[in-house]
Amino acid sequence: MNTQTVLEPWIDGRQVWRGRTPSAASTTALSTGWAALDAVLPGGGWPSAALTEILFPVDGVGELRLIWPSLARLSQQGPVVLVAPPYPLLAQAWRGAGVVLDNLQIIKPHDGGHGGSDRADRQALWAAEQCLRSAACRAVVCWPQWADDRALRRLQVAAESGQCPGFLFRSTHAANNPSPAALRLQIHVRPAEVQVLKCRGGWGGQRLQLG
Amino acid sequence: MDWVCIGLPQLALDKRQREVADASRPLVLLTGPVQRRVLHAVNGAAQRCGLHAGMPLASAQALCPDLQWHPFDPVSTEQLRQRMAAWAYRFSAQVTTDFPEAIVLEIGRSRRLFGEWPELQTRLREELRSWGITHRLCAAPHPAAAHVLAMAGDEFDGWGVDSHRIQAALGCLPVQRAGLDPANVLSLQRLGLRQLRQVFDLPREGLARRTSPQLLLQLDRMRGLLPTPVRYYHPPDQFDVRIEFDAEVELHLALAFPLRRLIDDLGLFLSARDGGAQQLNLFLAHEGRPPTQIVVGLLGPERDPARLFELARTRLEQTSCPAPVRGLRVQVTHLPPFVPGTQDLFDSRAQQALSWPQLRERLRARLGDASVQGVGLRAEHRPELTTVPYTQPGATQAPEQARPAWLLPVPMPLRERIARVLSGPERIESGWWDGADVRRDYYRVETTAGQQAWVFCAPGERGPYMLHGWFA
Numbered sequence: 001m002n003t004q005t006v007l008e009p010w011i012d013g014r015q016v017w018r019g020r021t022p023s024a025a026s027t028t029a030l031s032t033g034w035a036a037l038d039a040v041l042p043g044g045g046w047p048s049a050a051l052t053e054i055l056f057p058v059d060g061v062g063e064l065r066l067i068w069p070s071l072a073r074l075s076q077q078g079p080v081v082l083v084a085p086p087y088p089l090l091a092q093a094w095r096g097a098g099v100v101l102d103n104l105q106i107i108k109p110h111d112g113g114h115g116g117s118d119r120a121d122r123q124a125l126w127a128a129e130q131c132l133r134s135a136a137c138r139a140v141v142c143w144p145q146w147a148d149d150r151a152l153r154r155l156q157v158a159a160e161s162g163q164c165p166g167f168l169f170r171s172t173h174a175a176n177n178p179s180p181a182a183l184r185l186q187i188h189v190r191p192a193e194v195q196v197l198k199c200r201g202g203w204g205g206q207r208l209q210l211g
Numbered sequence: 212m213d214w215v216c217i218g219l220p221q222l223a224l225d226k227r228q229r230e231v232a233d234a235s236r237p238l239v240l241l242t243g244p245v246q247r248r249v250l251h252a253v254n255g256a257a258q259r260c261g262l263h264a265g266m267p268l269a270s271a272q273a274l275c276p277d278l279q280w281h282p283f284d285p286v287s288t289e290q291l292r293q294r295m296a297a298w299a300y301r302f303s304a305q306v307t308t309d310f311p312e313a314i315v316l317e318i319g320r321s322r323r324l325f326g327e328w329p330e331l332q333t334r335l336r337e338e339l340r341s342w343g344i345t346h347r348l349c350a351a352p353h354p355a356a357a358h359v360l361a362m363a364g365d366e367f368d369g370w371g372v373d374s375h376r377i378q379a380a381l382g383c384l385p386v387q388r389a390g391l392d393p394a395n396v397l398s399l400q401r402l403g404l405r406q407l408r409q410v411f412d413l414p415r416e417g418l419a420r421r422t423s424p425q426l427l428l429q430l431d432r433m434r435g436l437l438p439t440p441v442r443y444y445h446p447p448d449q450f451d452v453r454i455e456f457d458a459e460v461e462l463h464l465a466l467a468f469p470l471r472r473l474i475d476d477l478g479l480f481l482s483a484r485d486g487g488a489q490q491l492n493l494f495l496a497h498e499g500r501p502p503t504q505i506v507v508g509l510l511g512p513e514r515d516p517a518r519l520f521e522l523a524r525t526r527l528e529q530t531s532c533p534a535p536v537r538g539l540r541v542q543v544t545h546l547p548p549f550v551p552g553t554q555d556l557f558d559s560r561a562q563q564a565l566s567w568p569q570l571r572e573r574l575r576a577r578l579g580d581a582s583v584q585g586v587g588l589r590a591e592h593r594p595e596l597t598t599v600p601y602t603q604p605g606a607t608q609a610p611e612q613a614r615p616a617w618l619l620p621v622p623m624p625l626r627e628r629i630a631r632v633l634s635g636p637e638r639i640e641s642g643w644w645d646g647a648d649v650r651r652d653y654y655r656v657e658t659t660a661g662q663q664a665w666v667f668c669a670p671g672e673r674g675p676y677m678l679h680g681w682f683a
Contacts, residue, residue, distance in 0.1 A: 061661055061683070062683065088620055089618065090615055090616060092612060093616045094616065096611060101588060105586075
């Protein structure tokens with residue numbers, strides 16, 4: 001009896017989990033807005049103070065639709081920051097998805113004219129880290145061109161200390177590299193499925209179809 | 212005891228001494244033509260060597276071989292006195308620099324805030340000592356009396372005199388140290404008068420005949436029988452302070468410390484003026500070149516020196532200079548009213564938490580002014596023109612249409628094969644009036660790779676298709 005009460009915070013924080021059943025919905029998780037995805041994720045949603053990595057093969061395969069429902073909800077509460085988006089965004093589509101445009105902020109680091117894209121990349125990672133750490137943002141979405149293990153670890157720590165969910169969009173090529181992110185999803189095109197590569201507090205490996 | 216005089220008997224020397232690390236070495240200031248320079252002021256160590264003001268430089272060097280000497284600089288001394296007046300303005304709204312070698316301020320009305328004379332005196336002395344400024348403090352009912360007491364000598368330092376004792380206190384001053392005109396002092400001494408008390412006792416008419424009428428006026432003002440007209444100090448409307456370096460600075464790390472000092476000064480200035488800074492201009496002076504200017508623009512007024520320093524330093528770090536830096540200047544021309552941000556008493560956020568405006572300033576400082584933008588929407592049919600930088604809340608009026616999340620900055624030929632058409636065509640034909648004429652049929656298609664793309668072609672035709680966006 002006593003041990004159970006001691007373990008509760010650990011289970012809640014996904015440090016310890018039970019093997020067979022995914023833990024019930026906890027207050028620390030954010031619902032993804034996709035019932036099928038919520039069902040397999042421990043806590044019933046995105047980890048609320050950690051990094052989520054979404055790996056996708058090419059543009060335009062529904063990668064944003066995965067996070068739009070949660071961004072729509074979070075943007076009603078405060079700023080949602082997009083760091084280094086790959087293309088200019090079309091505001092109508094985002095508003096159509098329910099995102100409150102007044103709270104949407106875009107950070108576009110530039111190379112300063114003399115540093116090349118490497119510098120812009122480092123600036124993007126720096127900006128994402130600052131946003132995650134500041135606790136001023138409700139969500140931070142980042143599209144780094146390049147990120148090594150150390151950079152990802154920094155982002156993960158920043159997300160934990162700022163209690164802020166971070167979403168990282170990366171190419172499928174990174175799937176084989178280890179990553180400190182709490183949750184890693186991979187999007188498959190044929191058939192259109194989402195695969196849970198890794199998830200803290202659960203087994204991972206599930207493939208599921210979203211509507 | 213409504214007026215305090217801060218006597219600054221050797222301000223020029225103090226100023227020089229602050230810049231020299233070793234206070235135990237003899238230091239003198241010089242005046243006079245180059246051929247015959249004489250000592251203007253000497254510090255304690257120099258006095259012990261037997262030097263005194265008025266001595267020629269040659270004999271001083273003979274007496275004291277390791278003498279440091281600098282020219283006396285009245286302009287920068289006066290600037291320091293003005294800065295001290297700005298500092299004194301925190302204690303009183305009535306500060307005057309009319310009296311030579313002194314700052315006089317009214318304390319009667321700020322007594323409730325700063326306490327009685329002994330407490331205020333302790334506080335003033337502490338701050339003056341931390342600057343390394345030699346000073347004498349005297350309080351009196353009238354500004355002129357306070358000034359006379361403070362300038363009379365070290366034995367009067369710290370005196371606070373009431374209105375009914377001021378006559379007696381002034382009476383024991385020696386005539387030659389009461390700040391009177393030397394010619395008048397001489398004639399008083401010839402009359403056998405040694406102390407001011409004796410002068411006060413003389414009949415006015417006789418005194419007026421023997422000396423100048425100026426003396427009577429001076430004595431009356433001293434005793435408060437006549438008011439002393441003073442011009443009050445007004446803090447300047449802009450902040451503009453510079454530091455010159457003795458050596459050439461090539462690393463921005465070495466600029467951080469002087470920048471910190473200037474910005475701390477700025478913080479004091481802003482709190483005295485009850486304003487905030489929205490734009491800081493930093494000038495890095497170079498030898499024989501125009502200065503490098505760095506503009507630190509903020510979205511809202513800010514007063515906290517620590518935060519201003521952080522923003523200024525970030526901008527400074529990114530600047531590359533064409534030449535070594537010889538001086539640093541900080542200028543703030545506009546002082547918009549500053550409204551401190553409110554914080555919730557029960558705020559549960561982490562210690563290092565920033566608010567969004569603070570975070571935005573930090574990002575802008577490092578990444579550039581245009582790097583952080585909000586999103587606005589405009590009622591417009593051409594997709595390139597609908598999304599604009601954020602203007603105002605709720606100004607998002609546009610029809611609901613199926614639009615892709617990403618728009619390519621420039622349309623490009625579609626390379627992928629089209630598997631099927633999901634919707635379309637939607638014709639967009641607009642802009643004939645402003646030159647950016649558009650006539651296109653848009654389709655939402657799925658490519659063989661499973662991507663959903665937004666493509667267009669010329670109206671009425673079936674290709675070639677141009678890729679314009681991704682439904683992500």
